[in-house]
Amino acid sequence: MGITQERTAEQDLPYDVFAKACPSRGTLEHVTGRWGALTVGALYEGSLRFNELRRRVDGVSEKMLSQTLHALERDGLVHREAQPTSPPRVDYELTPLGREVAGRLLALIHCVEDRMDEVLAARAAYDSRGA
Amino acid sequence: MGITQERTAEQDLPYDVFAKACPSRGTLEHVTGRWGALTVGALYEGSLRFNELRRRVDGVSEKMLSQTLHALERDGLVHREAQPTSPPRVDYELTPLGREVAGRLLALIHCVEDRMDEVLAARAAYDSRGA
DNA sequence: CGGCATCCGGATTGATACTG
DNA sequence: CAGTATCAATCCGGATGCCG
Numbered sequence: 001m002g003i004t005q006e007r008t009a010e011q012d013l014p015y016d017v018f019a020k021a022c023p024s025r026g027t028l029e030h031v032t033g034r035w036g037a038l039t040v041g042a043l044y045e046g047s048l049r050f051n052e053l054r055r056r057v058d059g060v061s062e063k064m065l066s067q068t069l070h071a072l073e074r075d076g077l078v079h080r081e082a083q084p085t086s087p088p089r090v091d092y093e094l095t096p097l098g099r100e101v102a103g104r105l106l107a108l109i110h111c112v113e114d115r116m117d118e119v120l121a122a123r124a125a126y127d128s129r130g131a
Numbered sequence: 132m133g134i135t136q137e138r139t140a141e142q143d144l145p146y147d148v149f150a151k152a153c154p155s156r157g158t159l160e161h162v163t164g165r166w167g168a169l170t171v172g173a174l175y176e177g178s179l180r181f182n183e184l185r186r187r188v189d190g191v192s193e194k195m196l197s198q199t200l201h202a203l204e205r206d207g208l209v210h211r212e213a214q215p216t217s218p219p220r221v222d223y224e225l226t227p228l229g230r231e232v233a234g235r236l237l238a239l240i241h242c243v244e245d246r247m248d249e250v251l252a253a254r255a256a257y258d259s260r261g262a
Numbered sequence: 263c264g265g266c267a268t269c270c271g272g273a274t275t276g277a278t279a280c281t282g
Numbered sequence: 283c284a285g286t287a288t289c290a291a292t293c294c295g296g297a298t299g300c301c302g
Contacts, residue, residue, distance in 0.1 A: 076253025122207025
């Protein structure tokens with residue numbers, strides 16, 4: 001069963017991330033993964049080219065960014081627009097579905113950023129207790 | 132009905148996940164990580180013991196759950212309550228801070244679960260185009 | 263029950279080099 | 283510019299065994 005009390009109890013959902021075999025778990029990982037979250041977050045502001053994205057997401061390697069974008073594109077969250085010009089130009093942008101997911105993701109990201117002082121204080125307390 | 136209230140562009144925040152060295156990136160990873168997300172999600176319903184959690188989060192090993200809980204406890208998102216009885220009993224629950232983060236995380240999880248049909252359709256389309 | 267320490271194989275990652 | 287290919291290094295993550 002689901003994890004929420006928000007949903008009506010008798011609602012029978014087809015997908016449940018808590019189930020090991022559910023495909024939603026994989027998609028959630030694409031979105032929340034180390035680079036997936038930052039990539040989606042960066043694209044929320046608007047369409048970006050490959051290297052723009054690379055600069056925005058501080059620390060991604062070409063390979064990881066490429067791989068991340070492929071996964072997100074396959075899941076229908078990101079749209080890839082390639083122009084066969086020379087030099088080539090490729091723009092990435094969120095799909096409508098991607099925007100919805102990104103909205104939720106950014107709410108989470110902002111929540112964490114806004115509370116970092118508390119988190120850092122908790123860490124300091126934890127570490128001093130332990131040591 | 133904005134999904135998120137967007138921040139004003141010029142807002143100068145102390146913490147930015149997009150920066151490689153920002154500690155918020157680490158915390159975000161604890162929360163969104165493979166097991167972190169499911170652990171936090173499971174605890175949203177209420178306090179749980181170690182093995183209850185283990186059963187709930189289908190697929191975690193004992194080691195990973197333990198490790199995940201430590202990281203979340205250190206970040207001040209989870210509270211650990213140990214009773215020195217025999218046999219020992221340890222309960223885990225979200226802190227107020229943890230609940231806030233969990234709320235956002237669950238919104239994201241539900242969003243993904245609810246749209247899985249679209250995701251799966253996108254995947255099928257992507258794969259047939261590629262092949 | 264609720265853990266921690268150790269080992270170990272395979273998946274993940276990141277430079278680097280190369281291509282269209 | 284926008285990637286792919288390759289290879290070495292790293293990092294999980296699970297299994298096992300032990301302890302309070």
